[in-house]
Amino acid sequence: xxxxxxxxARILRPQRPTRQKLIAYExxxxxxxxxxxxxxxRYYVFAVLxxxxxxxxxxxxxxxxxxxxxxxFGLVEMAIFIxxxxxxxxxxxxxxxxxxx
Amino acid sequence: xxxxxxxxxxxxxxxxxxxxRMVTTRNIVHSALFLVAVLxxxxxxxxxxxxxxxxxxxxxxxxxxxxxxxxxGIMLTKAPIGKSMEMTGTQWPIAAGVALMLGAVILYSxxxxxxxxxxxxxxxxxxxxxxxxxxFSTYIIPFEAISVLLLAALIGAIVLARKD
Numbered sequence: 001x002x003x004x005x006x007x008x009a010r011i012l013r014p015q016r017p018t019r020q021k022l023i024a025y026e027x028x029x030x031x032x033x034x035x036x037x038x039x040x041x042r043y044y045v046f047a048v049l050x051x052x053x054x055x056x057x058x059x060x061x062x063x064x065x066x067x068x069x070x071x072x073f074g075l076v077e078m079a080i081f082i083x084x085x086x087x088x089x090x091x092x093x094x095x096x097x098x099x100x101x
Numbered sequence: 102x103x104x105x106x107x108x109x110x111x112x113x114x115x116x117x118x119x120x121x122r123m124v125t126t127r128n129i130v131h132s133a134l135f136l137v138a139v140l141x142x143x144x145x146x147x148x149x150x151x152x153x154x155x156x157x158x159x160x161x162x163x164x165x166x167x168x169x170x171x172x173x174g175i176m177l178t179k180a181p182i183g184k185s186m187e188m189t190g191t192q193w194p195i196a197a198g199v200a201l202m203l204g205a206v207i208l209y210s211x212x213x214x215x216x217x218x219x220x221x222x223x224x225x226x227x228x229x230x231x232x233x234x235x236x237f238s239t240y241i242i243p244f245e246a247i248s249v250l251l252l253a254a255l256i257g258a259i260v261l262a263r264k265d
Contacts, residue, residue, distance in 0.1 A: 041262050047173045048258040051166040052251050058161050059244065062154065062233030070237055077237065077245070084248035088255035097259055 045097045049089065056085055105149055112149075116142035133171050140164050154229040 023030070063070070063078055070077075092098055116139050123135035140163045147156035190196075236244050 041177060044173055044177060044262050045259055047169050048255055048262075050169055052255050054161055054166040055247075055251060058158050059236065059247070061157060062229050062236055065228075065230040066233040066237070070233075074237060077241065080245060081248045084245075084252055088252045091256055092259055095259055095263065097263065 042097070045092060049092060052085060052088060056082065109146065109149055112142045112145045116146075129175055130172070133168065133175065136171070137164055137168055140168075151226045154227075154232045157229070 059081065060078070063074060067074065119135045119138035119142065123132050123139065126132050126135065140159060144156045144159040144164070147153075147159060
């Protein structure tokens with residue numbers, strides 16, 4: 001249905017592309033430089049942090065399904081696991097790589 | 102069973118189409134996005150096989166983590182990414198031949214090993230809770246060791262990324 005609507009709209013609408021219409025929208029100001037800019041290595045740390053806690057989430061899922069069965073033992077084990085990973089976040093914060101410059 | 106077979110066919114078609122487009126497209130970012138489609142389709146196949154934990158892990162680790170690293174790798178290394186880039190090397194027929202041979206070997210070993218096996222109705226399905234039981238009994242020490250491994254990986258990445 002969505003595809004049908006888009007097709008009908010494509011047939012019905014007028015198409016008069018000009019140079020002004022085709023430039024990339026950058027919050028109302030004229031775009032500077034090319035569309036594909038090289039990003040800075042600094043942002044790589046955020047990607048690595050995401051991957052770290054992504055993998056952590058994979059291990060939290062099986063733990064969460066059996067939460068009542070494991071009880072205190074599971075809680076302590078998961079607390080140790082998350083604590084060691086949060087040490088990494090703490091390290092990143094102390095090194096100042098978390099600042100979005 | 103019929104609905105599963107139809108779903109399997111549709112998802113397989115999407116996966117094969119995306120895989121072919123992934124190696125033929127000119128834009129490297131489109132290539133990465135077609136890889137996402139391939140991985141998402143595989144995740145759907147795992148759901149059809151009642152392997153919920155594998156499907157979740159596929160989405161979280163492959164589509165989430167690995168693709169983020171891929172895209173960051175592209176953005177960090179290749180400054181002018183565009184359609185003009187020649188992505189297909191001159192040795193592509195050799196690579197295609199190697200890929201075909203590898204596929205044939207995997208197919209042969211799979212059919213040879215599991216070709217006569219039949220899935221039984223009401224058989225044992227390995228659920229996420231069973232994975233949890235294994236992790237929190239037999240593999241408790243490796244589980245805690247993983248956190249140290251991940252911590253080492255993060256600190257290594259930060260040390261590499263810092264300018265000083």
